[in-house]
Amino acid sequence: MKITYLDNISATPLHPQVKEAIVKYIEKDGFGNPLSQHRVGDGAMETLEDARTKVAQLIKANPQEIIFSSGGTESTNHAIKGVAFAKAKKGKHIITSNIEHQSVARPLRVLMRMGYEVTSVGVDQHGVIDPEEVKKAIRDDTILVSIMHANNEIGTIEPIAEIGKIVKARNITFHSDAVASCGNIPTDVDVLGVDLLSIAANQFYGPSGIGALYIRPKTQIFPLIDGGTQEGGRRAGTPNMLGIVGMGKAAELARIEMPQRTEHLLKLRKALIERLKTIDEIYINGHPEKCLPGFLSFSVAYVEGESMTMMLDEEGIAVSTRSACASGSLRASHVLIATGSDYALAQGTLLFSFGIDNTFEDMDKAVDSLRKSVEFLRNMSPLYKKK
Amino acid sequence: MQYSEIALEHFKNPRNVGKIENPDGIGEVGNPICGDMMTITIKVKDEKIDDIKFNTFGCGAAIAVSSMVTEMAKGKKLEEAMKITNEAVAESLGGLPKNKLHCSNLGADALHKAIMDYYARKEGKAHIHEPVEYIGEREGKCYCPYCDTEMPEQTPVCKKCGKPVVEH
Numbered sequence: 001m002k003i004t005y006l007d008n009i010s011a012t013p014l015h016p017q018v019k020e021a022i023v024k025y026i027e028k029d030g031f032g033n034p035l036s037q038h039r040v041g042d043g044a045m046e047t048l049e050d051a052r053t054k055v056a057q058l059i060k061a062n063p064q065e066i067i068f069s070s071g072g073t074e075s076t077n078h079a080i081k082g083v084a085f086a087k088a089k090k091g092k093h094i095i096t097s098n099i100e101h102q103s104v105a106r107p108l109r110v111l112m113r114m115g116y117e118v119t120s121v122g123v124d125q126h127g128v129i130d131p132e133e134v135k136k137a138i139r140d141d142t143i144l145v146s147i148m149h150a151n152n153e154i155g156t157i158e159p160i161a162e163i164g165k166i167v168k169a170r171n172i173t174f175h176s177d178a179v180a181s182c183g184n185i186p187t188d189v190d191v192l193g194v195d196l197l198s199i200a201a202n203q204f205y206g207p208s209g210i211g212a213l214y215i216r217p218k219t220q221i222f223p224l225i226d227g228g229t230q231e232g233g234r235r236a237g238t239p240n241m242l243g244i245v246g247m248g249k250a251a252e253l254a255r256i257e258m259p260q261r262t263e264h265l266l267k268l269r270k271a272l273i274e275r276l277k278t279i280d281e282i283y284i285n286g287h288p289e290k291c292l293p294g295f296l297s298f299s300v301a302y303v304e305g306e307s308m309t310m311m312l313d314e315e316g317i318a319v320s321t322r323s324a325c326a327s328g329s330l331r332a333s334h335v336l337i338a339t340g341s342d343y344a345l346a347q348g349t350l351l352f353s354f355g356i357d358n359t360f361e362d363m364d365k366a367v368d369s370l371r372k373s374v375e376f377l378r379n380m381s382p383l384y385k386k387k
Numbered sequence: 388m389q390y391s392e393i394a395l396e397h398f399k400n401p402r403n404v405g406k407i408e409n410p411d412g413i414g415e416v417g418n419p420i421c422g423d424m425m426t427i428t429i430k431v432k433d434e435k436i437d438d439i440k441f442n443t444f445g446c447g448a449a450i451a452v453s454s455m456v457t458e459m460a461k462g463k464k465l466e467e468a469m470k471i472t473n474e475a476v477a478e479s480l481g482g483l484p485k486n487k488l489h490c491s492n493l494g495a496d497a498l499h500k501a502i503m504d505y506y507a508r509k510e511g512k513a514h515i516h517e518p519v520e521y522i523g524e525r526e527g528k529c530y531c532p533y534c535d536t537e538m539p540e541q542t543p544v545c546k547k548c549g550k551p552v553v554e555h
Binding site: 271302303305306307310314347379380381 | 398399401404415422424426436441444447449
């Protein structure tokens with residue numbers, strides 16, 4: 001069966017040129033340790049620094065401000081715990097939002113058990129954070145603000161640049177989880193005003209298991225992983241060279257192709273919204289304009305999300321109810337509840353995240369299959385009253 | 388996919404879907420806040436379940452459980468049907484993923500409630516089932532997705548197994 005893949009938020013397919021770059025590297029030497037003091041090591045070092053430059057260019061940073069990690073989760077953990085530990089003497093108050101990914105929310109919960117205090121700011125019905133709320137939450141002992149760039153469940157883009165100005169004026173460290181956004185929308189560390197930025201390659205057609213953390217010079221932060229002197233002593237461990245080669249290439253392609261990609265994805269998004277209107281009582285989540293281009297979250301009344309994904313899977317349509325990281329949970333999405341969505345409606349939420357390979361035919365096929373699934377499940381639902 | 392072949396088959400081709408008009412008993416459990424809600428209606432003849440139908444709002448497991456429990460109860464004497472356990476339903480489905488075990492509770496509960504409702508009506512008592520509102524104002528039961536222990540709505544971690552159950 002040909003699979004129509006509409007779950008790019010879980011992981012994007014590898015770009016053919018990324019695959020090619022990785023294979024080329026394997027065939028060339030493919031094993032060298034960049035820290036070795038001989039020419040095999042030198043070759044690897046050159047490859048490593050080339051990739052670092054490409055990642056830096058994607059977010060308009062300097063290469064030495066980038067460290068590679070094992071993915072988005074390591075980067076966010078590093079940013080949050082690293083700053084919390086480094087600045088513990090200064091204060092123990094951290095500000096975040098109530099729609100963050102678990103890789104931010106959970107480390108913060110761990111810190112709370114260690115005596116840190118966390119203030120979570122809320123969102124409006126579109127999932128947008130009010131910078132004024134962040135301002136109000138700032139205290140004299142606030143050491144870190146961590147707010148996501150774009151939400152991974154509803155696609156809303158947050159006013160990071162505005163929040164950045166407020167946070168900077170108070171001399172507080174500012175981290176943004178840009179895993180869902182970076183590579184898909186323009187992400188400039190100076191425009192955003194961030195000190196730390198977490199990104200992951202599997203959100204822009206690079207491999208899974210590789211990410212990066214941007215660290216602005218002079219940021220007070222401890223390493224998360226201690227050991228050797230790799231990454232300027234900020235992240236120990238022999239670098240994952242295959243992943244890094246893939247991430248470098250993916251970053252380069254994302255930077256160059258972003259305008260064309262965005263145009264295509266926005267067209268697909270519009271087409272999808274039009275087609276969804278042909279099914280009764282579907283409610284679109286997130287912000288109408290400030291949203292990731294390849295992304296649409298919507299709630300279907302009277303039915304539950306997982307049963308819809310199972311039916312769609314039978315038809316060869318791969319979608320999710322929310323981010324893959326949270327799919328084991330049975331609770332209604334904390335993000336949708338934060339936007340004021342009704343619990344029952346939140347349970348019927350689907351996430352279509354599409355990519356550069358998707359077509360208008362894919363949207364037709366997906367909505368046709370969805371219509372069938374919804375009809376089948378509503379027919380079975382005690383909540384549904386036929387009109 | 389984490390479901391067994393049998394569970395998947397019941398999900399794709401659920402048996403006994405619908406609502407019996409003028410039923411002899413109604414059993415309604417769960418609520419949409421927790422993501423599952425099930426209504427079972429029965430028709431009784433000679434103290435046997437002559438006909439049984441279900442309506443379910445819920446995940447794949449909840450639908451498979453509904454289908455299986457109605458199949459298991461159909462034609463059975465009421466007292467035998469009362470003995471159908473959650474474990475038996477889950478077992479007949481070839482097992483359920485651990486975080487979906489609570490769905491099997493709903494199936495057996497709904498069946499037992501429908502039978503109790505039948506007895507209550509027979510004795511001339513009012514219906515014991517209360518209709519569940521769509522907008523879930525009512526505080527419903529939720530279960531730990533890992534160890535299946537009932538827990539209050541706002542607990543961040545399960546009291547029994549200690550696993551985190553709220554996403555934020």
